[in-house]
Amino acid sequence: MKHQLIDVRKVSKKYKGNVYALKNINFSVKQGEFVYVIGASGAGKSTLLKFLYREEEQTFGSIKIGNTLVSRINHKQLYLLRRKLGVVMQKDLFLSDRTVFENIAVSIEAVSAAKSNEIALRTNDVLEVVGMVGMNDRKINELSIGQQKRVAIARAIVNYPTIVIADEPTANLDAKAALEIMKLFFKINSMGTTIIMATHDSTMVNTVRERVLELNHGELIRDEQEGGYTRYPDNKDVYIW
Known part of the structure; x- marks a missing residue:
């Protein structure tokens, strides 16, 4: 139940x-x-x-x-x-000068003291879930709006809420x-x-x-x-x- x-x-x-x-x-x-x-x-x-x-x-x-x-x-x-909790807002707020990886990693760092290898593992896991494998080093402003939304979702689920x-x-x-x-x-x-x-x-x-x-x-x-x-x-x- x-x-x-x-x-x-x-x-x-x-x-x-x-x-x-x-x-x-x-x-x-x-x-x-x-x-x-x-x-x-x-x-x-x-x-x-x-x-x-x-x-x-x-x-x-x-x-x-x-x-x-x-x-x-x-x-x-x-x-x-x-x-x-993971939160996806209507208007996504990103660190525009940072990479996809960095924008997701900051969500882990905000709530835990994870080691760098754990951060990398978790970030790669959620990028696979949202269909963004291989996009770690892309800058946010290089992505389409749809891709940015996928990053926002990845960021929301990276702490396994x-x-x-x-x-x-x-x-x-x-x-x-x-x-x-x-x-x-x-x-x-x-x-x-x-x-x-x-x-x-x-x-x-x-x-x-x-x-x-x-x-x-x-x-x-x-x-x-x-x-x-x-x-x-x-x-x-x-x-x-």
Whole structure:
């Protein structure tokens, strides 16, 4: 039986003026799931993902990754959480004057004290996974956008995370490149890694059926899984904090 890996309970983000970016979000994710997070721009997708890797903090509610309550991790210990997580952002940030190898290696160095031979081994392993063998010495600015996205994914998985969080990873790609990147995420998921992906790609969501969390104006209105779904049309829960 797959164990529960993520648990989100009564999570809200409130700003001044009683404005909510997210309101009373509840869901859990099991080990090995692939979860799409969908919704229009401004629905709260990116905010929700940022809560998971503590880029932002919720105003109310709790988030657990494994047995760890995310809000209670102090900043000096955040690297321990991020060892469990790989993050692929919509806009990839690279060291533009460095090589592919160097851009991946820095992710290992940020969370561990690995030796140079281990760094090389792990970097070559993930480059093989993402189909970039032999590209170690290429500069980032010499790569196509699709190749850069592969490097970003390699960087996200190089510490062997249990969860990969991806925010609109195909947003700037043409249809062919987007399909190849999605195949890569499915491949990584097939290895046992949990994937949480925010996306606007309704074609992919409808073609490759996985679990869907739908947000609308900061509220969770749908949690659809294989074999059925739970719909929250009004989200009229009483908010007690």
